Amino acid sequence: MMAAGAWSRFGRSIKAVAWSFLGIRSKAGLDSDHAQVKPLEVLAVGLVGVFVLIAVLTAVVNWAVAK
Numbered sequence: 546m547m548a549a550g551a552w553s554r555f556g557r558s559i560k561a562v563a564w565s566f567l568g569i570r571s572k573a574g575l576d577s578d579h580a581q582v583k584p585l586e587v588l589a590v591g592l593v594g595v596f597v598l599i600a601v602l603t604a605v606v607n608w609a610v611a612k
Contacts, residue, residue, distance in 0.1 A: 558586040562594050 561578040564570040570578075 558582050558590045562590045
């Protein structure tokens with residue numbers, strides 16, 4: 546089981562990756578992310594995010610073509 550601090554850090558990783566997918570982030574937020582988030586966590590969350598994005602886009606295209 547993950548400790549409360551680990552969940553908090555994981556949540557920050559998700560937030561950092563979500564902001565990067567949108568392409569908008571303040572300099573202060575970026576510096577805060579660099580200080581608090583581990584690169585391996587960001588990599589893992591980013592890979593999962595990419596797979597989810599591809600799956601959603603594929604499903605939307607299949608749905609649109611099927612109609």
